[in-house]
Amino acid sequence: xxxxxxxxxxxxxxxxxxxxxxxxxxxxxxxxxxxxxxxxxxxxxxxxxxxxxxxxxxxxxxxxxxxxxxxxxxxxxxxxxxxxxxxxxxxxxxxxxxxxxxxxxxxxxxx
Amino acid sequence: xxxxxxxxxxxxxxxxxxxxxxxxxxxxxxxxxxxxxxxxxxxxxxxxxxxxxxxxxxxxxxxxxxxxxxxxxxxxxxxxxxxxxxxxxxxxxxxxxxxxxxxxxxxxxxxx
Numbered sequence: 001x002x003x004x005x006x007x008x009x010x011x012x013x014x015x016x017x018x019x020x021x022x023x024x025x026x027x028x029x030x031x032x033x034x035x036x037x038x039x040x041x042x043x044x045x046x047x048x049x050x051x052x053x054x055x056x057x058x059x060x061x062x063x064x065x066x067x068x069x070x071x072x073x074x075x076x077x078x079x080x081x082x083x084x085x086x087x088x089x090x091x092x093x094x095x096x097x098x099x100x101x102x103x104x105x106x107x108x109x110x111x
Numbered sequence: 112x113x114x115x116x117x118x119x120x121x122x123x124x125x126x127x128x129x130x131x132x133x134x135x136x137x138x139x140x141x142x143x144x145x146x147x148x149x150x151x152x153x154x155x156x157x158x159x160x161x162x163x164x165x166x167x168x169x170x171x172x173x174x175x176x177x178x179x180x181x182x183x184x185x186x187x188x189x190x191x192x193x194x195x196x197x198x199x200x201x202x203x204x205x206x207x208x209x210x211x212x213x214x215x216x217x218x219x220x221x222x223x
Contacts, residue, residue: 032209043215044155044199051209059210090154099145100201100211102154 023091117214134200
């Protein structure tokens with residue numbers, strides 16, 4: 001069966017610090033991978049998605065970036081965090097145009 | 112701009128009643144439709160998927176799809192306090208879109 005991991009689970013970072021969140025998927029190959037952000041009391045915002053190694057599509061221009069160095073690894077980064085970057089970051093995967101499954105999420109607080 | 116609309120709620124129902132959650136979507140070419148349940152502080156969990164007009168039942172859950180009306184619903188029978196959560200409707204667009212569009216969710220409270 002497929003499993004998706006995210007770490008860390010929680011993170012508190014000062015404004016202006018860098019960020020690196022990691023997501024890995026087990027039990028499948030060549031998945032589509034997604035990063036979402038959910039601000040407190042808000043809906044899901046798609047940030048990036050990837051349909052293959054090195055292929056990244058950005059949905060929201062901002063100070064975040066994503067990379068996919070391996071087939072089942074997706075990384076979300078920032079060089080300098082803003083207060084507005086606080087939120088619940090969710091990684092998700094699917095195959096083709098099928099059901100999408102979410103990881104446990106990383107709760108980021110920027111102070 | 113593809114949109115998925117849901118009533119934000121909160122929707123309160125007594126334990127044992129039927130909870131009815133509704134969703135409309137704007138892209139007439141949408142092909143696949145999903146319902147997710149999200150408990151407070153947790154990630155969304157897929158509970159139902161539906162691809163063709165009509166009803167699909169899974170235990171206490173029934174998803175209903177009407178493509179002509181661009182309408183999707185989720186019925187929860189015999190509602191339990193453990194069903195209290197936010198329910199997200201998600202719509203997969205036309206072929207090759209690679210993106211799910213989510214509604215903002217309806218918060219359901221089941222009162223014991």
